[in-house]
Amino acid sequence: MRIERLQIDGFGHFHARDFGPFDSPLTVLLGPNEAGKSTTLDFIRTMLFGFPARGREQYYPPLAGGQHGGKIMLRGEDGRRYIVERVGGTRGGTIRITTGEGRIFETDAELRRLLGQATEAMYENVFAFGLGELQAKESLQGAEVSGQIYSAGLGAANLPRALKRLADGADAVFKPGGSNQKVAELLTALQGVEARLEEARGDSAQYGQLSVRLAVIAQDLESAGVSAAHLSRRSSDLDRLRKGWAEWLPLVDLRSRRAELPTLERFPQSALVRLETSEKSVAEAETALRGATSEADDAASIANQHVPGEALLADEALVEQIRRQRGSFDGSLRDLPKRQHEAAEKQRELQASLAGLGANWDAGQVTAFDLSIARRDEVEQWRQRLEHAERDARESQITTRADALSASEADETLAEAQQALSSLPVPGLDAASIGERKTALRETRTALDQFLRAQSSREEAERRLDRFVAGASPASPRAGLRGSALGAAAVALVAIAGGFALGGNATILGLLLGVPVLGVAAFTAKTKPHRSADDRASRPDDEAALSRLALVEAGALVRLREFALPLGTRSPDPAGLDAMEFELESVTAALNAWTVAQERVAITNRDFARASRRATDAQEHSGECERQLSELRRDWQAWLTELGLPDSLAPATATAVLDRIGYTQTVIDDAVAAHHRVAAIEQDIHKFRAGVVELALRHGLAVGEAPATAGVVADELCRRFDSAIRAVARRESARATLAECERRSQACEDKLAERRRLLHALLAAAGASDSEDFRRLDALHTEAARFDQLIREGEQRLVVLSGPGERLAAFLATLRGTTIDAIDTEAEALDVELQRATAERDHLLDERGSTSARLASLSSDETASDLRSQRETLLEQLRSAAREWSTLTLARHLLERARSKYEAERQPDVIKHAQSFFRTVTDGRYKTLISPLGSNNVTIIGQDGGHKTPEQLSRGTQEQLYLALRFGLIRQFAQTAEPLPVVVDDILVNFDPDRQYRAAKAFAELARTNQVLVFTCQPATAEMFKAADPRTQVIPFSGQARLLG
């Protein structure tokens, strides 16, 4: 395979660069440092094997632009052409391979085939390398050297490292004798789990034993239960005997003592209590009888008493009336003088108020006067109407005075305006005339400017003609005459033209002036000499131009005079026009002032007429207001008179009079009311006193004349009445009490008799003669009953201990047949036996509990299950580890065997080729290379037969050795695959010139099979390659590369 061309789109600082074609088998690319040789070398590698998987962004980014990547044109050994295009991207970048036949491949499979399946590492180490790669090998030591080289040759640069990693990986999993490896740790863990499982199995074995033991315990417990029950029963018997003994002995004593007491068969129950109760009730009945008798005596003494003043009770209604009026009577006595004084005061106030209204007013008139709201509203309406009329009259008078003043002022202003107008001169021109003159002035000024420019042009032309005439024949005195003739002709023409333009006399004048002048000009022109050849060429032009300018000037003059005609001048000049314009501005200002004064007179005249009309109208309106006011006042006075009021009253005064009348009406009402109150009080006093006098006389009391004595007598009558009421009530109450006491005395007597009968019946029932005897008999009866109770209780306790009936009899018989000592002795012995049996049973119960618990624990123990689960997990991990170890071990085994096979089968060729090259380069100084089978080392045998290792060689010779090994590998590779291009970058710098040349020769030899591209910055190196092979193509690298497109 050959590289024919490189096209870099964007790669490092290269952009749109084209290298090639590389036609020769050996091509030297010569360029200075930093020209991009290494970049180009990496571009070739990248195109063939792709962009790196990582750090692509930093890998020769297209700094100068373009798409990251480019093209490489290849030609296979079969002559087929390939264009490999690759751009940056994942997985080595996007590749597109196009063949010469137009086939397109989107994957790199075809390229890999073309590369003989060489790996990138292999290509980089063997086929495309620089000094760096070469020197990197130099740093390797001993066995690693050839290992690396061979690995590179194998297409597996990582072989030593791969073998080491696989070995390390396998050793980390398992190593015979090791203890820290994964397998060893798992085995240790497994053994631990199994040991614990064995313990758990022991626990399970216990289960059967414990089950049997539990059954035995159950039987023992049953036997112990029977025995304990027997002992317990006997112990209970003895206990009962002992208790029975304690009961039985006192019972015998009680029976003996009871026999000594009598038996009172019918003695009453609770006799003593009943006796004391009966005696107590008799005593209580006697006390009650005495109390009732005493109370009856007290009531009888009151019931028979006399009540004084009892007759007054018959006049109860009269007394109650006096009592009700008593308080009012005192109040009337106190109030009467004050009310009499008030009545007198009101009368005086009434007289005064009537006097205030005038002599003609009395109480009747005042009372009858209408003071309604309607009347008051009438007065208010009168007041408003009068006020309105008075205000209108006042305001019309003010307006009349103001308007008269305004008319007087307008008259004065009109006089002033007329005087100002008469003082101004009357203008000579009107505005239209002034406008026409201004237009004529502006047009005349424009025409004058045109005329002056035409005149100036004509004069300039004349001066040029004069200078021409003078220049053409300076010695000829007639030159000036001819110029003058022409100027005169021009003036004549202007004059004639101006005359025709102005018309009339001006035409004639133009002809009179122009014709003679024109004749003089013609004469002068006929006398001119012959011109030189050059003069003849230009003179007719100047003369014609002068004639044209003269005609233009004449035309301008005609227009000037035509425009100046309205201004009244035939020869206007700038100064005259300026004076005319100034005068015209003055006339315009005077016309403006006169017009303003005239307008002011007209305005003031109109103002005066309006003010005069307003003054007349105001005077008429004022007279009308006065008339209406007088009429209204007359109506008001008539209304007052109709009411009986003075007609001189103003509305406000009339309102005050009405108020005064209203006040007097109130005073009259108050005076009448005061007199009525005094009369009523006096009547009340009289009526009270008459009643008191009547009642007092009937019950023997006297009443004095003074009004107050009636009150004192009334009070006495009431007091006597009240006292009689209370005494009668007390007497009636005593009489009722007496009857009740008499009834109660009788009841007490009956109760006492009954209770005494019951007491005697109780004594009789007990057979007692009296109470004392009764108490003695009761004491005997109580004692006997107590003994009987004790005996019954003792017998009952014995029944409780023994049981009733025959069992009691047997129990008593047993008691009679033994002693307490015998019972105690047997009980003590039995206690000892019972304690022993209980302890034994407790022990069995404890054992049964613990055994049951242990069985329950064993049956529910999860430990063994957990351990088995752990064991399975560990076993699986162990199997997995074993498989991992097996994989790594087999992988290593495969690599080692493959390497051995490779070394055994292929190394001789590599070494043979390398040896040949090394010998050539060193000029036979080193003739043999040896790499023993199974060894990674290379031994170099010198001319003298001495052996050396690579590190014993000089630096340059080492590099030659490594280059030789690469040559061997390249040759060997070519035997099984397509020969690949070899690309080297300045690798000969450490070689001496002689060996450089020999190496160059070797490369030339290699170029017979493999294309060789040499990058160098040394022109001498290029020359050397050229010398080594004249067919060598040297391409200047930096400046000669063509731009794409």
Added chain:
Amino acid sequence: MTEFRFVHAADLHLDSPFKGIQAVAPSNVHARLMDATFLAYDRIIDLCLSERVDALLVAGDIYDAADRSLKAQLRFVDGLKRLDAAGIRSFVCHGNHDPLNGWQANLRFPDSCHQFGPQVEAVELDPARPGLATIHGVSYPERDVKLSLVPGFGRVSGDAFTIGLLHANVGSNPHHGSYSPCSVEDLRATGIDYWALGHVHTRQVLNQHSPVAVYPGNPQGRHPVETGERGVYLVDVGADREVRLSFRDVSVVRWAQVAVAIDQLESDQELIDAIDSGVAAAFDADGRDVVCRVTVTGRGPLYAATRKGDFSTTLQARINDEWSHGAPFGWCERVEVNTKPAFDREEQRQAGDFVGDLLRLVDDIQSDPVQLAALREQLGTLYGHPRAKKYLGSSLPEDGELGALLADAEARALEQLLGVGAL
């Protein structure tokens, strides 16, 4: 019309640990796995009660005697007592894992349970209905019963429906130990109508008629390869002696294998989607808990991604984070990567470089039994190691497995040689 009915179960392996799991399960999963065989057995008892069967037949390997698990035996007896209380009889024979000479706790079985001894016995299915059905059975006296026990059944006769209860390898199933080896023909020769077999963990009906020979399989899978439904057969026998089989899944935890091939996948996301999809399908198991193993296989551009050091653990953690905490749970016990590089092996094999030499060498070894034997011997360093032999002695790779191992080794060697990214 059903004359009588029974449940046929086998290989309960109560309290036996799950095998093939190398990851430590989270606590909820661990607890469930520990209890799974018991819960499955409880479901068998519940099935007997709900279906009101006449009997429960258990064809051996009730527990692993070597484990001496009290819990297993107690729970087994507890279940039989529940049946006894409901008037359901039970018939039990013992197999290679629980032979008669194996350790047994001193437990009392209910009277309605019949345990077959070392000699073939025949007992009435229901003493109250004599002549209805007779059960013939035998237990392993010891673990290693290498001769067929079928001859001991002789030739049965009579009108009663006959059932043979036996733990045996019928048809020499290569995946199970060769205990009491026999053939269907051997079974047919006995004249027994229904063979209630045990030993093979995958359910199968060996013979449909005359006799009906059935393996119900184990009711709870205990190994990654024991996938799918697991349970027992509910057997109805009609008056015409017709047998109707109805399989009932009683498993608590289901095993599942999720295989994802990278051959057609282009991106990491596609791989994750494929795995997620497979896992979601596997975890949909009728409300059962599921333990799954994900296996990534094939050749493709994603080979490098699958070979990253943390690929398996990251993927496993991702799956378990999402699925293992719920109820029912889905737990991925392992992500196994068996991918191969995408490169054209045949083409590389033709290359004249070292890689070509390596591939040709592998092919040579694969086809050479002598070289394979040498490799096995080399692996004996570990598998025959005094400490490891006890645990790994039986795991030394056989030829087929060695071939797969060699392929893995080839891939691993290429990885190290060329770098994962270059493959």
